[in-house]
Amino acid sequence: MRRSLPLLPLTALLVSALVFGWSQQRLSTLRQESADPELLIVLPRFAQVLLAGGDRYLAANLAGFRVLVAETQYMKASDYAVQAKLQRDIAWFNPLHEDNYYIAAALLPWNGELDAAQYVLRRASAARRFDWYPLFHYGFLFYHFHRDPATGAKHLLEAVPRVNNVQDQWALQNVAAIWIEKGYQTGNAATMVEAMAEDSPAGNFRNYLRVRAQRLRDLERLQGAAGAYRERFGRQPERLDDLVSAGLLPAIPQDSLGMGFSLDASGTPVLNANPPVEPPR
Incomplete structure (x- = not known):
């Protein structure tokens, strides 16, 4: 007695053949370059x-x-x-x-x-909760392509608990702190980096974050003094020393990271990205 093919496999085979035929027809209509x-x-x-x-x-x-x-x-x-x-x-x-x-x-x-x-x-970040790399790459897309360092830093900090290696945790937090400096108002950025420092275990890395937070507080003071200078004189300061000369600050803060502060084109105090270059003597 002949045995008939089960209905489900036969149906799947027929549908597969139809899909294959459709795909072949679709391929034949495409340009071949x-x-x-x-x-x-x-x-x-x-x-x-x-x-x-x-x-x-x-x-x-x-x-x-x-x-x-x-x-x-x-x-x-x-x-x-x-x-x-x-x-x-x-x-x-x-x-x-x-x-x-x-x-x-x-x-x-x-x-x-x-x-x-x-x-x-x-999708990978949500599924691979043991893996911090998808969140790192996801954060980088916001930082680089969307020009949104604040959101990028948020995703880097989400990745930190997934990291087993302490050095990699510090590296992620360090990059996040740098992006926070670029993505938030100075006072808010200082508060966030201060919170990161307090959440870190005692040691060199906590001290490092505290230094980053302090330089943001110093920058906040400089920016406040520059605003007061504009209100008083009706113009932008040309040099940071103008803020001291006007009696708005006792001295220019010293940056513990050695990079210092400067004025941008609008006369607003900013963090130096690199150590200041000594003028030629």
């Missing part, structure tokens, strides 16, 4: 899972293989758009996928696909 045949088409997510036998993790790995073998040195904007779609799909199938977020951080934002990189890293 793309540098990467692996990136010519992206099937709908349900079709990718179906072709992977219903296994979303296998679907993620198959899509990841397509991304890995693509020759990026020849890729155009249209290729990166397809890659971005693939990497979004991988993050949806399996947000734990490690290669996917590494590749997304390294390639996508630098090639016009910032939104896709953020999606991948956001």
